[in-house]
Amino acid sequence: MTGGDFWSMGGYARFVWPCFGFAYAVLGWNLWSAWRQRTAAKIRAARALAMAASEAR
Amino acid sequence: MWTWFYKLASPPYVYGAAAALAPWFLGFAALAIGYGSIAGLAIAPPDYQQGEAFRMIYVHVPSAIMSLTTYTVMAVASGIALIWRIKVGHAVAAASAPIGASFTILALVTGSLWGRPMWGTYWAWDPRLTSELILLFLYVGVMSLRSAFEDPARGDRAAALLAVVGVVNVPIVHFSVVWWNSLHQGATIVKLGAPSMPGSMLWPLLSMWLGFMLFYGAVLCVRLQGEVLNRERQASWVREAIKS
Numbered sequence: 001m002t003g004g005d006f007w008s009m010g011g012y013a014r015f016v017w018p019c020f021g022f023a024y025a026v027l028g029w030n031l032w033s034a035w036r037q038r039t040a041a042k043i044r045a046a047r048a049l050a051m052a053a054s055e056a057r
Numbered sequence: 058m059w060t061w062f063y064k065l066a067s068p069p070y071v072y073g074a075a076a077a078l079a080p081w082f083l084g085f086a087a088l089a090i091g092y093g094s095i096a097g098l099a100i101a102p103p104d105y106q107q108g109e110a111f112r113m114i115y116v117h118v119p120s121a122i123m124s125l126t127t128y129t130v131m132a133v134a135s136g137i138a139l140i141w142r143i144k145v146g147h148a149v150a151a152a153s154a155p156i157g158a159s160f161t162i163l164a165l166v167t168g169s170l171w172g173r174p175m176w177g178t179y180w181a182w183d184p185r186l187t188s189e190l191i192l193l194f195l196y197v198g199v200m201s202l203r204s205a206f207e208d209p210a211r212g213d214r215a216a217a218l219l220a221v222v223g224v225v226n227v228p229i230v231h232f233s234v235v236w237w238n239s240l241h242q243g244a245t246i247v248k249l250g251a252p253s254m255p256g257s258m259l260w261p262l263l264s265m266w267l268g269f270m271l272f273y274g275a276v277l278c279v280r281l282q283g284e285v286l287n288r289e290r291q292a293s294w295v296r297e298a299i300k301s
Binding site: 006010012014015016019026029030033034035045046053 | 110171
């Protein structure tokens with residue numbers, strides 16, 4: 001398979017490349033949103049613990 | 058045995074295990090998806106009927122399988138949470154829902170991209186496509202129901218009930234191509250008997266499938282940590298956990 005054949009995907013490039021591109025975008029979004037959700041949960045938990053500690057004093 | 062079961066389901070244990078496992082799952086997922094993508098796009102021979110368009114199988118099939126697997130995990134975790142009142146079950150279900158929904162969207166979009174050159178249309182009200190769309194609605198319903206209640210415990214129970222009832226759609230999606238006349242081709246790898254593909258096409262597909270499963274494991278671990286923290290933020294063990 002030459003470079004040109006590879007990119008043209010036998011005339012199906014406009015279907016094959018968006019298919020893979022969308023897949024990587026979805027996987028990337030999953031990772032990003034999971035990390036963001038965990039970070040937000042950590043911040044909320046730290047705030048809750050700080051409030052509980054200040055109320056105890 | 059029950060002591061082990063309850064220890065396994067304790068929030069600090071689950072949080073620690075998820076934190077330890079996530080990087081390993083992610084690393085092996087990157088390797089499997091990397092190999093599967095390169096082999097699927099450049100090494101596997103073109104299909105004798107579909108030509109190069111068949112390469113979309115390397116994304117479409119793993120995402121479709123994972124949309125069903127994730128729903129099954131979510132329903133089993135919900136069932137465990139409802140029957141044994143194990144809170145971590147609700148956390149696993151809540152963490153799984155957005156991942157499963159994204160796999161379902163991926164399966165639908167890649168399927169329609171494949172359908173255009175093969176069937177001449179992006180969408181048809183075919184049994185397989187329609188039942189997969191219903192699966193997406195079930196995911197959205199479970200997520201919406203969980204956040205619809207002011208009391209999180211009631212939201213968890215309502216969402217768990219819908220997840221358990223909705224699992225009936227999983228075999229419908231899988232067997233729809235057998236039970237009804239369908240444009241969609243039959244099972245290629247998840248079936249009784251040998252897969253109907255030569256090894257040069259099959260190995261990249263199996264690698265992508267493994268990669269998607271490991272990726273689900275990695276994202277589930279990260280989301281599960283967030284869910285456990287949200288549910289346990291007043292607990293004393295959380296102080297030590299969020300320092301790391």
